[in-house]
Amino acid sequence: MSYRIWAAGLMSACVSLAAMPVHAQQSVADFYAGKRITVVVGSETGGGYDTNARLLSRHLGKYLPGNPQIIVQNMPGAGSIVATNYLCNVAPKDGTFLGMVQRGMLMAKLTQQNGVQFDPEKINWLGNMSSEASLVVAWHTAPQKKTQDLFTSEMVVGGAGATADTESTPRLLNATIGTKFKIIPGYKGSSSLLLSIENGELQGIADWAWPNIKSRRPDFLRDKKITLLLQNGLQKEADLPDVPLALDYAKTPEDRKVLELYYAQKNVARPLMAPPGVPADRVAALRTAFEKMSVDPEFLDDAKKSGLDVDPMNGAAVDKIMALIASTPPAIAKRLADAITPPQ
Numbered sequence: 001m002s003y004r005i006w007a008a009g010l011m012s013a014c015v016s017l018a019a020m021p022v023h024a025q026q027s028v029a030d031f032y033a034g035k036r037i038t039v040v041v042g043s044e045t046g047g048g049y050d051t052n053a054r055l056l057s058r059h060l061g062k063y064l065p066g067n068p069q070i071i072v073q074n075m076p077g078a079g080s081i082v083a084t085n086y087l088c089n090v091a092p093k094d095g096t097f098l099g100m101v102q103r104g105m106l107m108a109k110l111t112q113q114n115g116v117q118f119d120p121e122k123i124n125w126l127g128n129m130s131s132e133a134s135l136v137v138a139w140h141t142a143p144q145k146k147t148q149d150l151f152t153s154e155m156v157v158g159g160a161g162a163t164a165d166t167e168s169t170p171r172l173l174n175a176t177i178g179t180k181f182k183i184i185p186g187y188k189g190s191s192s193l194l195l196s197i198e199n200g201e202l203q204g205i206a207d208w209a210w211p212n213i214k215s216r217r218p219d220f221l222r223d224k225k226i227t228l229l230l231q232n233g234l235q236k237e238a239d240l241p242d243v244p245l246a247l248d249y250a251k252t253p254e255d256r257k258v259l260e261l262y263y264a265q266k267n268v269a270r271p272l273m274a275p276p277g278v279p280a281d282r283v284a285a286l287r288t289a290f291e292k293m294s295v296d297p298e299f300l301d302d303a304k305k306s307g308l309d310v311d312p313m314n315g316a317a318v319d320k321i322m323a324l325i326a327s328t329p330p331a332i333a334k335r336l337a338d339a340i341t342p343p344q
Contacts, residue, residue: 027065028064028065028066028281028282028285029065029066030066031066031094031095031282032064032065032066032067032068032095032285033066033067033068034066034068035066035068035069035096036068036069036070036071036096037060037061037064037068037069037070037071037095037096037097037098038070038071038072038073038096038097038098039053039056039057039070039071039072039073039098039099039100039272040073040074040075040083040086040087040091040097040098040099040100040101041053041072041073041074041075041076041083041099041100041101042075042076042077042079042080042081042082042083042084042099042100042101042102042105043074043076043080043102043160043164043188043189043190044074044076044188044189044190044191044192045074045191046189046190046191047189047190047191048190048209048211048212048216048270049100049101049102049189049270050072050074050100051306051307051308052100052129052130052270052308052310053072053100054072055129055299055302055303055306055308055310056070056100056129056272056293057070057071057072058070058302059293059296059298059299059302060289060290060293063288063289063290063292063293063296064285064286064289065285068096076160076188076189077161077188078115078161078162078163078164079102079104079160079161079162079163079164079165079167079168080101080102080104080105080161080163080164081105081108081113081115081116081161081162081163083099083101084099084101084105084108084116084118084123084273085115085116085117085118087099087101087118087273087275088117088118088123088275088276089117089118091275093275093276093277093278094278094279094282095274095278095279095282095283095285095286097274097275098126098272098273098274098286099272099273099274099275100129100270100271100272100273101271101273102161102163102164102165103165103265103266103268103269103270103271104163104164104165104168104265105120105123105163105271105273106120106265106268106271106321106322106325107120107163107262107265107325107336108120108163109121110325110326110328110333110336110337111163111168111333111336111337111340111341112337112341113162113163113341114162114341114342115162118276119276120322120325121322121326122276123273123274123275123276124273124274124275124276124278124283124286124315125271125272125273125315125318125319125322126272126273126274126283126286126287126290126315126318127271127272127287127290127291127294127312127313127314127315127318128267128268128269128270128271128272128312128313128317128318129269129270129271129272129308129310129311129312130211130269130270130308130309130310130311130312131266131267131268131269131311131313132209132210132211132212132266132269132309133209133210133231133232133233133234133235133237133266134165134169134207134208134209134210134231134232134233134266135207135208135210135213135228135229135230135231135232135240135243136150136173136204136205136206136207136228136229136230136231136232136246137204137205137208137213137226137227137228137229138155138203138204138226138227138229139197139198139200139202139203139204139225139226139227140224140225140226140227141200141203142155142203142204142227143203144203144204144227144229145227146227146229147229147230147243147244149229150173150179150180150181150229150230151177151178151179151180152180153180154180154181154182155179155180155181155182155203155204155206156181156182156184156202156203156204157170157181157182157183157184157202157203157204157205157206158183158184158185158186158187158192158193158196158197158201158202158205159183159184159185159186159187160185160187160188160189160190160192160193161185162185162340162341162342164189165207165232166187166190166193166205166206166207166208167183167185167342168262168340169206169207169232169262170183170206170207171183171339171340171341171342172258172259172262172336172339172340173206173230173246175338175339175340176250176251176255176258176259176339177246177249177250177251177255177259178249178251181206183206184201184202185342190205190208190212193205194217204226204229207232209269210231210237210240211308211309213226214309215307215308215309216307228240228243229243230243230244230245230246231243231244231245231246232246232263232266233245233247233263233266234247234260234263234264234266246259247259247260247263254331254332254335255335257332258332258335258336258339261325261328261332261336262336262340264321264324264325265321265325267313267321268313268318268321271318272290274286287314287315287316290312290314290315291312291314293312294310294312294314
């Protein structure tokens, strides 16, 4: 082989290598080695999403190639719209920024919420920490003492953003089963809501996760500080056989379908995401790490000690629920969007 032919071949190979994306020239382990991953939480500190994210941050890194450090950054606002917009439009798309966002983000496109600057179907859903039902809860000083009182007297509850369950659930219940919730918006999250309930500013909360009630405020149950009025979910919790389901009060078959669609997202109660545009090999590594973490005895023991009832779901399972949401008939989607959209 002549020198010229050899040199031309070498130059061609160098050009081809230079044309390859930077991430393709290094392994996932090389990329993450010495790096730090930030998990952006779309709610305030101290709440369920925050607690789940901090649990994950203590364990996920050891299953990622390169063993990066993981930290948590809270970015509350508009029921996680602020955080999700940031992740999808501002944060680096290289796998160093992830999000623990509120479940309403899965339906943000379907429900056409104001301020949404992302497409949930293009997000890389990495997994889900738990599935959970929630409850309508009244403070012990509130006049609502039984379920029927929700239909006959106004109950003042707080909301933490248009897409947050604390706000969208009472709107939906008002529209589909005829409750009389009055929603006071503007709260950062569950911690500030609970403080306002204890201070007498609010009469209760229309969507509070049952596992969080049991693990984080068992004293409320023990001391009868709260009254459990209604369950938000597709079926009753085994330990709450006497608390009625909101589904059973649906006025029409269409309203029942709307409620069933809305409650389906509660199967993905604490989703973990990576922004669109993250290289596929890093998304695959993140998904694999999440699955391995989910069965790690140390992770499960830490969850128990943290008072968290985790039931992890892998990214493929979340994708199936996203596909179900995306295939919703237009009439049902419109009914849901109309029901939970704040009045202008």
